[in-house]
Amino acid sequence: MPKTSARLLALLSLLQARRDWPGALLAERLEVSPRTVRRDVDRLRELGYPIAASKGPDGRYRLEPGAELPPLLFDDEQAIALAIALQIATTSGAGIEESAVRALNTVRQVMPARLRSRIDALQVTAVPSSTPQVASNVLLALGAAVRAREVLRFDYASGAPRRVEPHHLVTWARRWYLVAWDLDRDDWRTFRADRITPRIPTGPRFTPREVPGGDVAAFVLNRFKGADGTGTWPCRGEVILDLPAAAVSRFAGDGVVEELGPNRCRLILGSWSWPGLAATITRFDADIEVIGPPELKDAFADLARRCAKAASPGPA
Structure with missing residues (x-):
């Protein structure tokens, strides 16, 4: 039979691994008697672990949430x-960076050397960013409203107070967004979490609607693309660039690049507007042949006029 301390750790590990355990199965796993299991459960309770037990021939044990966070295994x-x-988490933009660093240091200190060396081999460096941080209490409030299916009232930085049915809290491009049904505008909206100031209390419960298309990730991407729900950009054009395909593909995003020769390739790319698409293609710094459509040619002509005006000398 294992020593009491080792047996308690093994019992705790089992209780954390699943919702509940039959006492007889615990005794079998630990190779002890059901009576010893009962005594070890009492010892864990004395250490602060809230363990519920049901009596009877098929008695079960369950590790429940407690008022305080006990030591974990x-x-x-x-x-x-x-x-x-x-x-x-130190790069998440969720306003928990400092807490994540302190938690990581705590975990690292108690790790055995064999694990610490593996963790130290992976170092994530946070690159300074202008992305606005979201207060952790705001994220918690939004997440609670989503989970409870309660109408959320909040002040939004760019307009009047809003009333929404919150459905999903998502991240995209290092920003947090709330996907919700806007009750005043009778439509789906995405709101930047860093611009939200929740109002307390929340409103009544609601019956969840289905996000258009049924896939929240596709819905959010379509919104940022300006797409109509088909998953494609509203503006899509084709050009030939005097550059190797390998050089273009690294910066083409979700575009399609076809090699036409050693220093020539075809690029099919999309954007939310024709001027935006023309400007994106121009950044490749190469001669461009527009295949189509005509709207892209017009956008390049307009961009050329603007650039020429910007390059002309100003008034003396």
Whole structure:
């Protein structure tokens, strides 16, 4: 029979692994008697772990949430996953960067050397960004309203107070967004979380609607593309560039690049507007042949006029 301390750790690990356990199965896993399991459960309770038990021939044990966070037990892979997640959290823009750093240091200090060396081999460096930070209490309030399916009232930086049915809290391009049904505008909207100031209390519960298309990720991407729900850009053009395909493909995003020769390629690319598409293609710094459509040719002509005006000498 394992020593009491080792047996308690094994019991705790099992209780954390699933919602509930039959007492007989726990005894079998630990190779002890059901009576020993009951005694070990009592010892864990004395250490602050809230363990519920049901009586009877098929008595079960369950580790429940408590008023305080008790010490946790992780296996090697869980500990590594936690450390990596905390490193990523330091660049999340969720307003928890400092707390994530402190939590990572705490986890690292108690790791055995074999795990610490693996974590130290992966260093995530946060690059300074102008992306607005979102207060963690705002994210918690939005997430709670989404989970409870309660109407949310909030002040928005760019306009009047809003009343929405919150459906999803998402991240895109290092920003947090709330996807919601706007009750005053009778339409779906996406709101930047850093511009939201929630009002308390929340409103009545609502029956969730289905996001257009049924896929929130596709819905959000379509909104940022300005697409009509088909998943494609509203403006899409084709050009030939005097550059190698390998050089263009690295910066073409979701565009299609076809090699036509050693220093020549075809590029099919989309954007939310024709001027935006023309400007995006111009950044490749190469001679451009527009295949189509005519709207893209017109956009290049307009861009050329603007550039010529910007380059002309000003008044003396």
